[in-house]
Amino acid sequence: VIKQDGGRRKSKVSRDADIEIENLYKAIPQLAKVFRITDKIGEGTFSSVFLGEAQMHDGRRAMFALKHLIPTSHPTRIAAELQCLTVAGGTESVIGATYCFRKEDHVVIVMPYMEHQAIVDIIGSLTFEEVRLYIYHLMKALRHVHQFGIIHRDIKPNNFLYNRKSNTYALVDFGLAQGTADTQIELLKVVRQRAALKGGGPMGKQDTAQRSKAPPRPPPKTTTASTSLPPRPSTSLLHSSSSSSSSSATRKSLVKKARCVSTTVPTSASRTNHTKDLSGLRKQPRPVFGERNLNSCTPAAATTKPAAIKAELVKSSKTEDPANRRYCAAGRGPLPVRTQSASQKPQRAVQQGLTCSCYQSDRVCNICMSRKPQVAPRAGTPGFRAPEVLTKCPNQGTAIDVWSAGVILLSLLSGRYPFFKASDDLIALTQIMTVRGSRETIRAAKAFGKAVACSRELPRQDLRTLCETLRGRRPSPDEVTPLPEANRDSTSTRLHNIQDATPTHRPAEQHKDGAGENPSSLSSALPNQQEVRNSEPDCKVELDERGWDRVPDEAYHLLDRLLDLNPGTRMTAAQALQHPLFKDL
Amino acid sequence: KTSGKAGSAAKQGFQKCKAGRISKPFVKVEDSSRHYRPISLTMPNMPVFNLKTLPPCSPFFVHDKVNPGIKQQGHRGVKASASEERTNVRKKKRGGYCECCLIKYENVSMHLKSERHKDFSKSDEYLVVDQLVSTLHCNFLHIKSQVERMKCSVS
Ligand SMILES: Nc1ncnc2c1ncn2[C@@H]1O[C@H](COP(=O)(O)OP(=O)(O)O)[C@@H](O)[C@H]1O
Ligand SMILES: [Mg+2]
Ligand SMILES: [Mg+2]
Ligand SMILES: [Zn+2]
Numbered sequence: 204v205i206k207q208d209g210g211r212r213k214s215k216v217s218r219d220a221d222i223e224i225e226n227l228y229k230a231i232p233q234l235a236k237v238f239r240i241t242d243k244i245g246e247g248t249f250s251s252v253f254l255g256e257a258q259m260h261d262g263r264r265a266m267f268a269l270k271h272l273i274p275t276s277h278p279t280r281i282a283a284e285l286q287c288l289t290v291a292g293g294t295e296s297v298i299g300a301t302y303c304f305r306k307e308d309h310v311v312i313v314m315p316y317m318e319h320q321a322i323v324d325i326i327g328s329l330t331f332e333e334v335r336l337y338i339y340h341l342m343k344a345l346r347h348v349h350q351f352g353i354i355h356r357d358i359k360p361n362n363f364l365y366n367r368k369s370n371t372y373a374l375v376d377f378g379l380a381q382g383t384a385d386t387q388i389e390l391l392k393v394v395r396q397r398a399a400l401k402g403g404g405p406m407g408k409q410d411t412a413q414r415s416k417a418p419p420r421p422p423p424k425t426t427t428a429s430t431s432l433p434p435r436p437s438t439s440l441l442h443s444s445s446s447s448s449s450s451s452a453t454r455k456s457l458v459k460k461a462r463c464v465s466t467t468v469p470t471s472a473s474r475t476n477h478t479k480d481l482s483g484l485r486k487q488p489r490p491v492f493g494e495r496n497l498n499s500c501t502p503a504a505a506t507t508k509p510a511a512i513k514a515e516l517v518k519s520s521k522t523e524d525p526a527n528r529r530y531c532a533a534g535r536g537p538l539p540v541r542t543q544s545a546s547q548k549p550q551r552a553v554q555q556g557l558t559c560s561c562y563q564s565d566r567v568c569n570i571c572m573s574r575k576p577q578v579a580p581r582a583g584t585p586g587f588r589a590p591e592v593l594t595k596c597p598n599q600g601t602a603i604d605v606w607s608a609g610v611i612l613l614s615l616l617s618g619r620y621p622f623f624k625a626s627d628d629l630i631a632l633t634q635i636m637t638v639r640g641s642r643e644t645i646r647a648a649k650a651f652g653k654a655v656a657c658s659r660e661l662p663r664q665d666l667r668t669l670c671e672t673l674r675g676r677r678p679s680p681d682e683v684t685p686l687p688e689a690n691r692d693s694t695s696t697r698l699h700n701i702q703d704a705t706p707t708h709r710p711a712e713q714h715k716d717g718a719g720e721n722p723s724s725l726s727s728a729l730p731n732q733q734e735v736r737n738s739e740p741d742c743k744v745e746l747d748e749r750g751w752d753r754v755p756d757e758a759y760h761l762l763d764r765l766l767d768l769n770p771g772t773r774m775t776a777a778q779a780l781q782h783p784l785f786k787d788l
Numbered sequence: 789k790t791s792g793k794a795g796s797a798a799k800q801g802f803q804k805c806k807a808g809r810i811s812k813p814f815v816k817v818e819d820s821s822r823h824y825r826p827i828s829l830t831m832p833n834m835p836v837f838n839l840k841t842l843p844p845c846s847p848f849f850v851h852d853k854v855n856p857g858i859k860q861q862g863h864r865g866v867k868a869s870a871s872e873e874r875t876n877v878r879k880k881k882r883g884g885y886c887e888c889c890l891i892k893y894e895n896v897s898m899h900l901k902s903e904r905h906k907d908f909s910k911s912d913e914y915l916v917v918d919q920l921v922s923t924l925h926c927n928f929l930h931i932k933s934q935v936e937r938m939k940c941s942v943s
């Protein structure tokens with residue numbers, strides 16, 4: 204049968220697909236009783252997706268996408284993905300699961316087939332209206348999964364399918380999903396607990412795949428004692444413990460509060476114990492669900508920490524001069540003790556005593572370099588990672604998906620895919636800074652507990668100018684745009700705004716309106732073109748322009764709010780749906 | 789010591805940091821708790837917008853030779869998308885990490901045949917999947933697969 208099928212095909216590629224199809228039939232013979240598998244339609248990082256046709260009990264024939272997961276996936280991960288699909292999927296442009304087949308380690312998730320065009324292939328021909336609708340439906344899908352406490356973690360065009368003819372959309376691929384602290388997806392909770400018990404490393408799947416050439420990371424020695432960022436803090440441990448007037452406060456402010464507080468939680472204690480379980484795992488470059496443990500913790504830790512942390516936060520923000528540093532370190536002393544689990548020892552105290560003066564300077568010394576590396580979830584696709592992911596913020600929430608959606612919008616508005624292209628997280632962060640500004644990034648990072656220094660000042664770009672230039676709608680200079688080299692050591696501008704980090708204060712909104720109100724290197728480097736958007740539309744021209752001659756300011760305003768560097772103030776998917784850009788939808 | 793991450797960057801021509809002054813231009817990130825090792829990276833070539841790149845490729849010129857990316861993408865045909873290329877690269881390596889056995893492997897098919905993995909694949913670890921599946925309804929009609937497949941593939 205293989206031979207016959209294969210002979211029919213012309214290219215080597217499809218013959219390869221046929222071999223894979225036959226192997227799949229062999230791996231799960233049950234499939235052959237139900238499906239006629241005709242093609243391979245996708246290969247993601249950890250799966251192969253096939254096209255299958257089946258006859259239903261009601262007599263109709265239907266097409267399905269059969270996702271064959273790599274058999275090295277842990278069953279709990281597989282089950283969590285399946286549960287996301289069955290619980291949250293099937294509506295709101297989120298793909299559902301029709302069924303699932305398993306034989307031993309081979310699992311196939313059956314989903315309705317969604318014919319689609321790869322964004323990378325159609326990005327040059329999309330109309331602005333298509334982009335607007337695409338983002339709108341993406342936001343609907345995100346709002347929906349976020350309501351279930353699912354952080355998708357891998358939002359990118361390949362995972363948000365688009366059928367141009369039928370104007371349909373499908374969010375797929377919950378293979379990297381994580382639960383928020385109050386997730387409704389049981390298995391995402393289970394995973395959290397498992398991970399907490401097992402301990403583990405920071406690596407996400409794709410992350411590991413990418414870095415397979417790189418030397419394995421030093422094994423993580425600690426875990427953070429904090430909950431993951433709750434998108435719906437009203438029921439989260441963190442929230443209930445950190446606020447007594449929970450019900451009266453608005454959701455937004457709670458989210459902000461939770462974010463701000465939790466993101467500055469110092470590690471509870473170094474996991475310096477060497478129990479059998481942990482030391483075994485620690486040798487592994489990527490323990491099962493390793494990164495999930497970062498957002499998990501013992502309930503005790505979650506309930507006891509926040510108040511203390513808030514105090515800590517203010518202190519550490521003020522401890523710029525060495526004299527204060529001791530106080531700060533001393534202030535942290537009791538925390539590890541209080542939050543330690545039975546298996547953790549306060550060995551950290553010794554190291555904590557050793558302070559150095561490298562903080563926010565252009566130096567590192569043996570003291571700070573001997574500290575343990577911080578571990579934080581970073582699964583996902585490099586160019587789509589939010590700043591809080593890139594800077595290893597241990598508490599990450601649904602806002603990371605919104606950032607990724609913002610990157611998609613940036614990509615679609617500028618006609619560039621991928622937009623960010625970086626092999627390293629700090630390169631990715633720098634690329635973000637070239638768009639959003641280094642000062643702005645430094646300020647935002649401070650709000651989530653990270654001190655970022657960039658030796659060069661990178662000015663924030665005006666988003667419209669940037670997108671129109673990259674789209675070729677504005678003349679571009681002959682040469683690579685030289686960015687101003689201020690060579691200002693940014694560490695000199697540090698810590699000017701403690702309020703940014705204080706949950707009760709609204710951080711200064713530096714760029715509330717992203718459209719065209721700030722000087723930028725691009726607009727100054729380029730001849731400033733006259734507005735053409737409001738000129739009388741010539742029908743023919745309009746067709747050719749596909750709406751790109753009249754992109755409303757709202758589009759860039761939304762982009763600005765999705766690409767808010769601070770997850771605490773970043774727009775949520777629910778808020779995005781209320782944005783004026785979508786007022787007629 | 790720096791993280792593996794910086795190590796990989798070093799391979800690509802970026803400098804990982806050592807004790808001392810960090811050469812410019814650099815980016816440094818520290819947790820404000822100061823409990824963790826700072827991460828920093830010297831980038832001899834800071835990312836800049838390369839406005840000579842044509843849509844749809846990334847505006848960031850990639851300087852490292854390991855990752856020539858951009859030029860090819862601009863010229864690629866419809867089907868040979870960026871994602872597909874990554875896939876092909878990955879296929880060739882095939883190495884990875886097994887979440888079930890908690891070990892790294894060089895060759896996935898070899899690993900799947902190993903005793904350790906086979907034991908795991910027959911274990912009741914998969915009950916969590918089965919349990920979920922048992923809540924789903926199978927609405928598929930059974931077909932005679934062999935005959936059916938040949939018939940259809942001819943048509
Ligand atoms: N329901 C579906 N209908 C059509 N194509 C799909 C469907 N699900 C996945 N695909 C295709 O397969 C690719 C990989 O699937 P995905 O679930 O993202 O797997 P991975 O986790 O390996 O990335 C997708 O990018 C898409 O092209
Ligand atoms: Mg995918
Ligand atoms: Mg995936
Ligand atoms: Zn130091």
Ligand SMILES: [Zn+2]
Binds near residue numbers: 888
């Ligand atoms: Zn295995």
